[in-house]
Amino acid sequence: MALHSIILLAAGFLMCISSIAATTSNPDFTTKVRVFTDNHHSISTERMLRVESKGENDEARGGIDKLTNLITSKASKIRESADLKAAMYGKDNGVRALNKLHLGDDVASALANKKLDTLKMFITKFNEKNPNRQITLIGTLSARYGDDVVANTLQILHKNSLMPPELAATARTLREEQLSEWLMKDKSVMDVFKLLKLSDDGYETLFSRKMEVLVDYIKKFNVKYSEHETLLMTLTTSVGDESKLVPIIAKAKTNSLTEVNARRVENQLVKKWRSENLEPENVWKLLNMGTNADDVISSGKLRTFSKYASKYNKNNPNSEVSVIGIFTAKYGDAAVAKALLNAKDHPSTKEFATMLQMKQLEGWMKREMSVDDAFTLLKIKSDDTLSLVANKFDTLDEYIKLFNSENPLRKANTFTVLRDGFGEANFAIMLSKYSSSQPYASEYQDLLFKDWIKRKLQPMNFFVDIFKVPEEKLAAMSDEAKLVVTHYKNFYNTVSPQGLHDVRPRRS
Known part of the structure; x- marks a missing residue:
């Protein structure tokens, strides 16, 4: 009741002060000299009221403002004290x-606020008066801002070297208290996973700062309950199965902030498979690779499988498995070659794909495959556009280099292999069709035309030898063949005899 009266009194006084301040600040208010009559012991006396100057008035006004602010501050503290007492x-x-x-x-703002000490004192007194309803600072913060937000903020603050030492120390202490409070409340690892709202972040960003909090909780949980919970088990449960977890691991490994956790989980996964003595073929099925060779690489599943196969081969030297062999058996040489070329264009898969491509080419050499066999194996002739063909040129070109290094007396070159593989007429048509849009086509077309000139094929009758069409039936030739005739005529008329020397293509 006394507190209530004090508040009312202060409020009334403030209203009075405000009224005075408003009146004296009114520009229409004028100060006049007035005569007042006083009676002192029945003797009438007159005195004059002194007129205040502007400076004196401002001084008085300033004093009133200070008094107003002081009383406002006091009243605010009184209200704050009353609110805390009610709480x-x-x-x-x-x-x-x-x-x-x-x-x-x-x-972060709450932890840096000077009033945090007031909250701490409140919590201490609250617990003294409510022994059966104990509260904590970390519990209060979590209830206000959310477990996940608090955990993430504390993780940032206690690891950031730019933070003030006191703030970092507070964050470190509260982080430990948060873990201990969860443990005291018998929270399971999955309970904490959900409290941290890790699944809400999207599984692409699963390995966030909050994951470090989960890792530390798992350690405490295992000590207290003598369990063997792992981050792998928790994540696998959260996403459904291991085949869905592997792509997440692969993506996390490309980020420097998440790489450590990603590799930790991947190692746990491989170790688990080893402990179960799984055959590589069973691991392949478990990973649910899918039907697309490109996806097998980009998802990270093939790399994880390769890691397991490497461990398996060390433990089983008499029954080693070949990753590229299994990969090729599942999808075919052509599809694998194309997928590896695509993977070489991406920084995250370039090194792995380059290694596998070399394994593929070495496998062909062991099978004593000729360069023409490689052309057939890659199904280059079945592609109807040069853009698709050119994508396989790289693999063929790499194999020719390897072949030449192993067979110096039987060296081949890409141009000859392509010309013979497609057939000269079809090769000429394809090159003319794409010579204006594909650098490879223009380059090989020049080589082809120079070869024709060396063979003394005249523009007016070369098609008899190349397309096997009699001269009198030239009009019946396809538009594609006629385009070759036009291109060859133009080339023949512009090239000089000195330009006919055998210029090697950029490829082999």
């Missing part, structure tokens, strides 16, 4: 007190 006996968990103190809209 002390209320049924909340400290959040009301936190809100009344206006510590801030985020965890």
Whole structure:
């Protein structure tokens, strides 16, 4: 009751002060000299009211403002004290007190606010008066801002070297208290996973700062309950199965901030398979590779499989498996070659794909495959556009280099292999069709035309030898063949005899 009276009195006084301040600040208010009559012991006396100068009036005004601010501050503290006292006996968990103190809209602001000590004192007194309803600072912060937000903020603050030492120390202490409080409340690892809202972040960003919090909780959980929970088990449960987890691991490994956790989980996964003595073929099935060779590489599944196969081969030297062999058996040489070429264009898969491509080419050499066999194996002739063909040129070109290094007396070159593989007429048509849009086509067309000139094929009758069409039936030739005739005539008329020397293509 006394407290209520004090507040009312202060409020009334403030209204009075405000009224005075408003009146004296009115520009229409004029100060006049007035005569007042006083009676002192029945003797009438007159005195004059002194007129205040502007400076004196401002001084008085300033004094009133200071008094107003002082009383406002005092009243605010009185109200704050009253609110905290009400919260002390209320049924909340400290959040009301936190809100009344206006510590801030985020965890970092609250921890940096000077009033945090007031909240700590409140919690101490609250627990003294409510022994059966104990509250904590970390519990209050979590109830106000959310477990996940608090955990993430504390993780940032305690690891950031730019943070003030006191703030970093507070964050470190609270982080430990958060883990201990979860443990005291018998939270399972999956409970904490959900509290941290890791699945809400999207599984692409699963390995966030909050994951470090989960890792530390798993350690404490295993010590207390003598369990063997792992991050792998938790993540696998959260996504459904291991085949869905591997692509997440692969993506996380490309980020420097998440790479450590990603490799940790991948190692746990491989170790688990080894402990189960799984055959490589069973691991392949478990990973649910799918039907697209490109996806097998880009998803990271093939790399994880390769890691397991490497461990398996060390333990089983008499029954080693070949990753490229299994990959090729599942999808075919052509599809694998194309997938490896595509993977070489991406930084995250370039090194792995380059290694596998070399394994593929070495496998062909062991099978004593000729360069013409490689052309057939890659199904280059079945592609109807040069863009698709050119994608396989690289693999063929790499194999020819390897073949030549192993067979110096039987060296081949890509141009000859392509010309013979397609057939000269079809090769000429394809090159003319794409000579203006594909650098490879223009380059090989020049080589082809120079070869024709050396063979003394005249523009007016070369098609008899190349297309096997009699001269009198030239009009019946296809438009594609006629385009070759036009291109060859133009080339023949512009090239000089000196330009007919055998210029090697950029490829072999």
